Structure formats: structure tokens, C-alpha cells
Amino acid sequence: MNQEYGREDGPEVPEDEAEATRRDAGDAESSRASRGWWDRNADEYQTEHGAFLGDDRFVWGPEGLDEEDAELLGPAGSLRGLDVLEIGAGAAQCARWLAARGARPVALDLSHRQLQHALRIGGGLPLVEADAGALPFRDGSFDLACSAYGAVPFVADPVRVFREVRRVLRPGGRWVFSVTHPIRWAFPDEPGPEGLSVAASYFDRTPYVEQDEKGRAVYVEHHRTLGDRVRDVVAGGFRLVDLVEPEWPDWNSQEWGGWSPLRGNLIPGTAIFVCERLDD
Template structure:
């Protein structure tokens, strides 16, 4: 709960600045999986979404959900932060594309079992909760059998290096196996931002433990001609080691529903 409160306050307060800094790159109706610029229009990780029910976790300004709606998906966008959902509302006004917006915690999704054909997130929810295995279980619960769960996160090996796009960010300074969270605090010592670290093996065990089958693990390469910095992402680092991991998993088609827990 401490991490939830900290991150909700953080994203509520940072929503406008975040959109001002990254909105042009993300677009008003586009689905980019990562700062490397990997676009769903090019890779098709979600497949043919026409007519499918698709849930976005940690949607931010919901540009990806609006893009999916433009491909005739029944998209729903969810975020913990009211500030980010306000940005999603502004994006809907700019584009004229509206998708249902839901304010809720990814640890307790307000949907019945099997409600969606796909659940996805690009850098949302998963790194910000202490019990990310529970997020995997919730994604599994609200997916129909045969549905897909796709999420992108900072590549776990980046935890080893300083959060620096320059030369200083090329030197390993932390243990890859140190799973203590990164925590920023305010003047009173109260956590104001919390981000969690798990190894690649941890993530795979979370997925398998929830019942998923891992179909792919995508590590996008830094593309030629892409010179835009995003925090610690840069051409210098991106050409040497991965900055993003995209997990592509499926709920087995033959599994039984677990029984509704949320209305």
C-alpha cells in the first residue's frame, strides 16, 4: 500500500510534465512498446484485434488504446492515476477517439473472469507494485482461455547500471540480484516514488506460476537513425545492451475459468 500511495501521488503530480515531454513521441493514437520506438503497427504482438476485447493496464494518456480502437478493437484503458486519466480525456478530445477509462489498481481489476481477449501494458503497472506476481494472476483471471498477456518493462539488466544515458551509464555498479526497490522520499522521509526490480528469471516464474505459457521474449534493438533520448535510454547504451524486455504470454486454451471474484 505504501508503494501504491507513493506512485499514485507521483503520477498524479507528474502527468502534465510527462505528457509534455513524451507526448509527441508517443502520439495521440499510436501504440509504442518502448523508448526504442517499437510500434505495434510493425510487430503485431497483439495480432488481429478487430472485434476483440482488449484491456490496457497503466494506460497513461491511453494513446495505445485509442490506436487499438481505430483498428476496431473493443479497447478499455485502466490506470491508477487520476492525473493520467485526465490526460487520456484530453487525448480523446484531440482525436475524437474515445475509449472507456477506468481508475483502478492492477492488483484488483474490477472485471469478471474471462472478460478480455488480450491484456497488455507498455511500462505500466508491473514495475510499480511490490507483488507483481499478483498482477500476473489478475491478468490471467480476466483473460478468456486462449487470450494473450503482453507487457513491456525496463530490461532487468539495466538495474546493474547507473540511470544515465551517457558514458557513466556503461559501468556496472549494482548487483543484478539485488531485488530491493528503488525508492525516492520527500522532505519528511515519506516514499514519493517506488520502482521494483526483478530478474528475467523472476518474471518468467511469475508468468508460469500464474498459469501462462511464455510465447516470446522480445529485446528490441536500438534502430538506426533514432537519436531521441528518453531518461536513461540513448543510442549509446541502446546499441550495446537491451533497454526493454517485452514478454508475450498466452493463457492456455483448455483451462477452466476460476470463478468470478469481481463484479
């Protein structure tokens, strides 16, 4: 599970030397930045967040919504024997949960170092290092596809990714992915009271970029409005079945980047899109 949950961790250069800006960033630049950032920061990420993610837990976001309870992929008993692709798998925690329920998951990630953590944890899962926009699988290889904060927020062309997911799914296949809730784009990425005042236009789609002294992107995140996301799903060949906005639970007292109980009780932090493949 390659979950970013807000930009609070270190970029390629020391944080006080990285320049944060808003500018265009295309597919190739975004992909290079994401691969490099995750390869450099995977160790720290897994150390800091591994206890919350667990080794074989399927969590959709920092609110802690668990697939065991949500059943967005379907009842746990229905997963047995299904071929499932996890995109942006990180250390493959979600894929391990799926395997424990009898599914046949494949964990895909852009970051070599994240997949090394998947190997470290173990479980004998198939691991694939590849870009979500060019999936190395035959048409109709999977029954389900899922992504918990993986790939989608970091690509310049999400429709390209969705069309690839559709291609590798069998007819009627389900595609479920979570991203930062689009409304968060208008607020500062802060967990405290300073994160409750609108600071930017929700309608400004200009990517957030951190770049080094030569202007090379070392981190890129792309914003889409809620309407954009719905239109992207449809353009990618899917029907939107459900849109889940998890509420912050009483038991969760953690802060993760800009996510916190304070903000989570007032504004949504995660959006989960439940989609089904449209037949030709």
C-alpha cells in the same frame, strides 16, 4: 501508455530534497507512491513525451518499437471485434491505436491525472481508474491484455497482478507487457558513457525508493531478474510465448532518461513478455 522509461523526472518533493535509497516497500506503499507521483507529474510527462508517443500510436518502449510492425498482440486485422484491456494506459495512446483497428479497448490507469489527459485527447474510450492488482472486471471479460511500461515495474507483487489479468482474460487470451530490461538494474540510469559501467548487483532485488523528509515513499520501482520475471509469468497462470528485446533503430536519436542511442546499441533497454493464458 503509462511509461516511465527511467527515473529522471521530479518526485513529490523538490529533487534536491528527495532522498533516494534502497529499502523494502510493500504493495500499499508502492501503490500510494505511484498514484501520487503520476498525478503530480502527468502534465510534465505528457508535455515532454507526447510528441514521441503520439495520440494514437502503440509504442512498446523508448526504442520506438511499434505494434504496427511488431504484431505482438497478433496481426492488426485479427484485432477487430476483440475486447482488449490496456493496463497502465496513461493518456490511452495504445488503446486509441487499438480502437482504430476495430478492437474494443478499455484503458485502465491508477492515476486520475493521466486519465484526464486521455479525456483531453479524446476518442470516446472507456476509461477506468483502478489498481492493476484489483481489476474491477468480471472473470473472462477480455480477449487480450497489454501494458507498455505500465504497472508491472512499480508493484511489489507482480504475481498478484498477473493472476488478476489471467482472471479477466478468456481461455487462450494473450497478455503482453513491457518493462525496463532487468540487466539495466546493474547500471547507472545515465544515457552517456557513465551509464556503461556496472555499479550495482544485478541480483539485488531491494526496491529503489525516493522518500520525503518523513520517510514516506514518493516513488518506488521494483527490480526482478529475467529469471524472476519468467517464474512470475508461470506462477501467474501463463505460458511464455516469446521474449522480445528490441534493438535500438538507426532512426531514433532521442535520449529518454537513461535510454540513448549509445547505450541502446550496446545493452538491451526493454524486455517485452508475450504470454498466453493457461487453461484450468
